[in-house]
Amino acid sequence: MSFTLHGIAVSSGIAIGHAHLVSHTSLEVVHYVLPKQFLAEEIARFDAALLATRNEFASLRSNRPTYAAAEFDAFLELHQMILDDPLLSVAPREMIANEYCNAEWALKTQTETLVAQFDQFEDAYLRERQTDVTQVAERLLKQLLGQPGHQPPPARHDVETILVAHDLSPADLIQFKPHQYAAFITDVGGATSHTAIVARSLNTPCVVGLHHARELIREDDVLILDGEQGVLIVNPDKLILAEYKLRQSAWELERKKLKRLRTARANTLDGTVIELHANIEKPEDIVEVKENGATGIGLFRSEFLFLNRDNLPDEEEQFEAYRAAAAGMEGQPVIIRTFDLGADKQIKGAERVANNPALGLRAIRLCLAEPQLFRTQLRALLRATHYGNVKILIPMLSSVSELNQTLQFIAATKQNLDDEGIPYDREVKIGGMIEIPAAALALNVFARKLDFLSIGTNDLIQYTLAIDRTDEEVAHLYDPLHPAVLHLLSHVIVTSNKLGVPISVCGEMAGELAYTRLLLGFGLRQFSMFSAQVPSIKQRVLTTSLPEIALFTQKILRADDPMKIRELLDRLNA
Numbered sequence: 001m002s003f004t005l006h007g008i009a010v011s012s013g014i015a016i017g018h019a020h021l022v023s024h025t026s027l028e029v030v031h032y033v034l035p036k037q038f039l040a041e042e043i044a045r046f047d048a049a050l051l052a053t054r055n056e057f058a059s060l061r062s063n064r065p066t067y068a069a070a071e072f073d074a075f076l077e078l079h080q081m082i083l084d085d086p087l088l089s090v091a092p093r094e095m096i097a098n099e100y101c102n103a104e105w106a107l108k109t110q111t112e113t114l115v116a117q118f119d120q121f122e123d124a125y126l127r128e129r130q131t132d133v134t135q136v137a138e139r140l141l142k143q144l145l146g147q148p149g150h151q152p153p154p155a156r157h158d159v160e161t162i163l164v165a166h167d168l169s170p171a172d173l174i175q176f177k178p179h180q181y182a183a184f185i186t187d188v189g190g191a192t193s194h195t196a197i198v199a200r201s202l203n204t205p206c207v208v209g210l211h212h213a214r215e216l217i218r219e220d221d222v223l224i225l226d227g228e229q230g231v232l233i234v235n236p237d238k239l240i241l242a243e244y245k246l247r248q249s250a251w252e253l254e255r256k257k258l259k260r261l262r263t264a265r266a267n268t269l270d271g272t273v274i275e276l277h278a279n280i281e282k283p284e285d286i287v288e289v290k291e292n293g294a295t296g297i298g299l300f301r302s303e304f305l306f307l308n309r310d311n312l313p314d315e316e317e318q319f320e321a322y323r324a325a326a327a328g329m330e331g332q333p334v335i336i337r338t339f340d341l342g343a344d345k346q347i348k349g350a351e352r353v354a355n356n357p358a359l360g361l362r363a364i365r366l367c368l369a370e371p372q373l374f375r376t377q378l379r380a381l382l383r384a385t386h387y388g389n390v391k392i393l394i395p396m397l398s399s400v401s402e403l404n405q406t407l408q409f410i411a412a413t414k415q416n417l418d419d420e421g422i423p424y425d426r427e428v429k430i431g432g433m434i435e436i437p438a439a440a441l442a443l444n445v446f447a448r449k450l451d452f453l454s455i456g457t458n459d460l461i462q463y464t465l466a467i468d469r470t471d472e473e474v475a476h477l478y479d480p481l482h483p484a485v486l487h488l489l490s491h492v493i494v495t496s497n498k499l500g501v502p503i504s505v506c507g508e509m510a511g512e513l514a515y516t517r518l519l520l521g522f523g524l525r526q527f528s529m530f531s532a533q534v535p536s537i538k539q540r541v542l543t544t545s546l547p548e549i550a551l552f553t554q555k556i557l558r559a560d561d562p563m564k565i566r567e568l569l570d571r572l573n574a
């Protein structure tokens, strides 16, 4: 049966392929009845998975990162205790023997019983532990299914494969890079979640927030995904399939044409020079940065070096990664952000549970709370400054005292390198991300103490409008054109320009064609975006006259009716 679903378009392109379903976070298993002679084998399979899960916990415990909070041990202990609960470790064996069912089904049924028991507790803390029960059961289930940890399922090689998941973390997605999926779709997620950002950087079409796609789609269904419109067509008929194959070819042709702009300078019609930089997650991404003609790295999200691994990158490993990026860009600027971990990017084995992760110990707050980890990164970063045009960017600044502490850390690290006779760029530029409204409003003090600024619109919008950027339930409220957002953006750009402090935008707005002229009109001259978008934005810059758009952008800023703002924006972009 053919049907169509609509979600949130997060990474453009058209993909046509076969569905490959992954179950990451929910206990979805099939039930089957086993002949009596296979029961002993099934119980042995359950026992082996139980043992492997125990070993997994033991290894997590012995490899506990030094910076990890003490709660990590307590959390592991709790999970080990849950695993040893007779309802999880013994009852499923009995159920297999008595009901002749498969181990996965027995585990799922017993987990539900245990969760129901926790649900009865009066005490809220104990009631909440049902989440831990589910997590432990999932770990055990993954062992049973032969997918320990978070390994991605391999893509098929004979046909294009589209990965269908209820949810994917940014860490999951980055693991898919070598697997060559044609597209990703998920039931949940927002347009500027880090999952979406990684999908864009992989240059892979992606639609999120499809609600029940994971339930409605079956393995191997034929899918068409339009990453521009956020449309998913399941089992299309021949005519639709032919139509989308044409659109896919046209889209690819258009991209090829745009790539011819690679070496052209991004000047406006009136001759103003605009810098178009790229955002990267790993030094390897530089190949694409160059292919797309970006003239620098405006944001290296260094935290991706910390994801999907059981240990942490030490100083040498980090230094090599930063040096490789610096050297690879051959003198062009490379802005490396100190790690922005926390919220939706967690270190494996040291996941923190917070009531409001986006408002919690994230980015610079986490760095300052984990001085050892921060010092290691700063040493690696400063050492890399000797090998290219490296600048350091501090994420999520909200108060001057945080900035002062950070600058003290940098000064102390420089002193250590001096003492050891290790070379670094003494004039290294330190910048700050303006992505919390408090920093945008109190801009002067940050501008005075920093060499450059970069606006993180993804978070600036999230925190201004109080909308969780990862939550598709409120995704419709995530509005870059909200007058409050526009005023903050204009204020930050105008003030920085007045003070002579270089300012760029490195959030997703910088890579969206709809906002290029608006940002240019506000006075922005430096953009940083996912590499593949550079040619399209360059084309827009090349066809823009700054004197012509000045009036429109001021009108947009004065308007407070959303309809009017959109109408003016359409005219600006016409």
Ligand code: PEP
Pocket: 197, 299, 301, 340, 435, 455, 456, 457, 458, 459, 460, 506, 507, 508
């Ligand atoms: C932003 O917030 O806009 C930004 C660039 O940082 P990140 O998306 O990594 O939070």
Ligand code: MG
Pocket: 395, 435, 456, 458, 459
């Ligand atoms: Mg941010």
